[in-house]
Amino acid sequence: MTESINALLIFCEGPHDIAYVRMVMQKLLYFEKEEVLFKELPSPFHKLLKQTVNTHAAKELHLDMAHKFFLPDTILRNGNHLMLLFNCGGKGQYDKVRTLISDYIPAMKVAPRLAEGTKEVVDSIRYLFVYDADAEGIEGIIKSVNNNFSSINNASFINTEWKKSSHSDFGRVAGDKAVYVWGENPARGTLEDILIPLFTKDQKTLMGDAKAAVVKMFPRDTGNADPAIAVPAMAKQSKSILTLVGQGKKPGFSMSVIIEQAELLEDTTLKTDSTTKEFTNFVAEFIGLSV
Known part of the structure; x- marks a missing residue:
């Protein structure tokens, strides 16, 4: 009998964001790095990541290795919660993110059928987009996210209204999608x-x-x-x-x-920093993790 896994895909602007997110997830929410072979991951990731290498890397075997985005920079785990952290290489890389998500959506629909040989199946997937507020502020970021991710592969992707979080003014949630911004306040600033x-x-x-x-x-x-x-x-x-x-x-x-x-x-x-705790509490509530 397979066990159910909840997955969260986190899209970060760059390596600094990855470093901060990875650090606080490990120290405040007690996630650990998942260092396993592709075939040992829950379905459909056990086949999807291998296919990603075959599909994207084969097309871009040159020195800047842009295809590396299509694999997670880090995979973290806490019990039945899995986090995949992606380095987007900048705020405006919407095309790359859409392409990656378009691989995950159909894979999730057939995850149970791909589970042969695995002990776990991902039956819930959520998406978190993390950006600097810059001079746009969270409202401007939400508008950009809506403009770029409202539909993927001609199918609705964001189909509910954005709601404020009970934990932080820096975050918004729309069903199984979320946005979080870094800044001195939600209207401006950076990590x-x-x-x-x-x-x-x-x-x-x-x-x-x-x-x-x-x-x-x-x-x-x-x-x-x-x-x-x-x-x-x-x-x-x-x-x-x-x-x-x-x-x-x-x-x-x-x-x-x-x-x-x-x-x-x-x-x-x-652990005592209020801003960091706001972010980790936001994530914990979003994925249903008890803290």
């Missing part, structure tokens, strides 16, 4: 607005020195009255600060590595 306070709490002196150096060497128009200019300027400045602050522990490494591996954040800082 760095969440990360800077976290690192400052645990590394106040180091962060102060890094900020002073970055501001002096690479001045940006962070105070511009136009959010379309100020928000990306602040994000770039913050990325530079976070990358610099990790060079002592991880010299030469990128910001995504520093977020997870430089050991500059205490677990208690993450």
